[in-house]
Amino acid sequence: MTTTVLRRIGRFLLPLATSLILLLVIWSLFLRAFPQIGPRVGKTPSDIWRYLVTAPGAATARQAILDDLAITLRDATIGFTVGMLGALAVAALFVLFSAVQQTFMPVAMLLRSVPLVALSPIVVLVFGRGTAGVAVLTAIVVFFPALVMIMTGLREAPRQAMELVTAYGGTRWTRLRMVAVPAALPSVFAAARVSVPGALIGALLGEWLGSGTGLGASLVRAIPMFQYNRLWASIVVVTVVSVLLYAIVGVIENLVLARFGPSAGKA
């Protein structure tokens, strides 16, 4: 049992660690490939290490970015929670009442393709420039892909198992609870995993166009102020945090799915 769990988690984390190292390599090579970017605009990994860790003002610089990050993480968490819960609730509703699904699923698919940047002025007008506005923008990023993925998972419930429940006099609700939900777990987790970076993007966007606080705002403001160290450092911090959160969700996913056997959730 422990071996299975460790094996699953290892298989998930190893490529992730490799790709992080790869990112560093690509970053360095990219700057070398485009030397016209120059040393003041294009910062190397070692520049950022110096800026955040070893330079004399590093503590202040780090604190400023971490303060902004705290706001961004709060915004992303609220949006992620609202979006995921919303997607789960709507997916359950769709599965219980197929008429609802047939009516609204195409609408959901259509809404998914509305660019968020175009939508943001309206969201900001309706929900304000505070946490609510940013949370709504983030929730929209999370909701639609999650809904589509969860729906796919719920639909993949084994027909025989469903029919068995019906044959024993089970209701639609029992079918959902005993067969469809466990069958959809891999999709739910996959949706959660994919939505973590999405939630961060939504929060950054909301902060840039809406609230004017957090990393989303300070990132963009660093550009006209020529604070490229800060810009690159913020990008690094967001990326690392995003990968870490992705990894955490992935580890939880593997812990849970390992209960259903070594290959549960693998295609």
Added chain:
Amino acid sequence: MNSIDRRSFLRYSALTGAALGGAGLLAACGGSSGSSSNGSTDDGSKYGKVAVQLSWLKNIEFAGEYFADSKGYFKDAGFGAVDLIAGGAASTSVEAGLDTGKVWIGLSAPQTTAPAILEGLPAKIVGATYQKNPFAIVSSAGKPITSPADMKGRKIGVQDTNQLIFSALLAANGIKPGEVTVVPAQFDPTPLANGEVDGWVSYVTNEPITLAAKGFANSHFLFADFGLPLVAETLTVTQNTIDSERDKLKAFLIAEIKGWKDAVADPAESARLAVEVYGKDQKLELGEQTKEAIAQNDLVVSASTKTDGLLSMTDALIEQNIAALRTAKIDIKAEQLFDLSILREVYAENPGLK
């Protein structure tokens, strides 16, 4: 306890190798295309094509450039083509454009150029189109904001590129950043008109006029009157241009001066060029732009430009700017930021331009 089997490990290693190889290839390709865009002479002209980064959207703020381009002053000066690149609410700064070789010259402002120079960018301001600081806070006539102190506890719309000058205004007037709520803004002042914000950072030549034309009675105060007598729309180039392309820069400045002389003399034509030619995609309003062009002349022409010529800066004005930057906590020396010697040479060699 072999938690990762050898096969999958090999697979990941192979992937890594492939990606590394690809990145290496990228590096190899990049090496040959790393030429700077300081102008080529493929078109047979003396100085080739240059890119000019404007500080804002294409409205009458760049009327001098429109005249210099449309009347052929740039061509006469030896330029094959001059590419006027519009700026915007969150565009890349002139300084970054200069640093990466994307532009040859840019219209910026001392408070934007100075931090970049302090970060190590070898660049200088060689001329100033606006002699006075055009920045203002516009507010509704019903709830006017007439001084920086009035902004306390109010919501002010600030564009990303103007965060710096806004912080400077606060610093120069002893207001803490937390005392004013900054709302991120784009170029469209609708949030002020619909009451979402109480104040709006703008050019005195722009939003007060466009808002009034749309029936929104407004009031404003100038940054210049509250500790920030900064010049604006400053021509910024790299030190390399000053040192090794002095003649090209002089030729450009001559065309600029001619263009701005025409623009000052004919605000109606300035507006037409902005509305019908260069800023056509923005559907600007001719009447508003004409009023703006007339208002703009007060910023471009001053008592000293009448004797020293347009774009020039007296030593006293330079000192005022350095002092204003210091109140905004930007500590820079005059000789680090300004080099007016090229412009002075231009006027000495061409006295007819004044």
